[in-house]
Amino acid sequence: MPTYVYAITAADHPLRLDGVHGVGEPAAKLRTVSSKELSAVVSEAPTDLRAKRRDVAAHQSVQERLLADGAALPMRFGLVGHDDEQVVAALEEHRDLYVARLEEVGSCLEYNLKVSRDEDDLLREVVAESPEVRRLNDLTRRNPAAQQEKLALGELISQEVLARQESDGKELVNALSPAAVRTSVGEPARDHFLNASFLVKREEAAAFSEAVHEVAERRGDAYTIRLHGPLPPYSFV
Structure with missing residues (x-):
């Protein structure tokens, strides 16, 4: 059987x-x-x-x-x-x-963190910080028939968005990892750019939750930070 x-x-x-x-x-x-x-x-x-x-x-x-x-x-x-x-x-x-x-x-518990960011806020940052995005954006506005430039603009924005999401994810994990015993980063999804699990000592669970709260405060309203747990330590078995 x-x-x-x-x-x-x-x-x-x-x-x-x-x-x-x-x-x-x-x-x-x-x-x-x-x-x-x-x-x-x-x-x-x-x-x-x-x-x-x-x-x-x-x-x-x-x-x-x-x-x-x-x-x-x-x-x-x-x-x-x-x-x-x-x-x-x-x-x-x-x-x-x-x-x-x-x-x-x-002696540990697992906490899972999922983070997303307002798309309009991210795009404003991309436009503000990338001269090439601004150049292509202005060019295609003046010339709606510039198909090659439109494709190049779309590809460049996609690359810039991905680069910023990866950078944001690393910064968030680096900020919280010192409060955890181990960290496991999963694949992102459409509704969140960071999916990370943290193995946290039971007696330090409140301090870890407070660290997440402080990170959320620093990031502001453009970020949605969801903490789930405590959970069985699936990610660390």
Whole structure:
């Protein structure tokens, strides 16, 4: 029977799982499998598992319960082993790595930061700071038929926007990284130019949130800075 894996903990974790349940319909019963030093919280894997809201919520609830009582390595949604024996074999094979990760994240929380900037504000800055953009902009206004110049202007603006977003992202990460144990920068998206995760010691979470607030104050209303957390340390497992 395939085994669904929720998280890995140290063998001495309380593993208090009352009140939470596994994925599937009906909800799978949670159990643990263990090696000498590690445990994995698992259940039977549904045959038709999909990322439905109910199942994703159940997956996260198990991890949140474990993290409330101690260190846990949250596994991604949908991770399935061939059977319990294969899961135990993986615990034994990767023991050193899992133990090291548990020690690192045990006293930490993850915070995710997404940052966007008002497009008009960014374009005004590009025009103000780039003589070539101003030249091409003036030329195409005077001569609407100048197609080559219009293409060149569009390409140049795109390059300037990207360069400023990359620079802004590096500055923001550099400003906040000293308050974190580790940092992981993900891919940007259409609605945000920075997607960064920070591993923060539990006792320093308030100071980290204050650092983000100070950064937001300095950047002003043109920037939208969204901080999500605390979260299970998905980005650092």
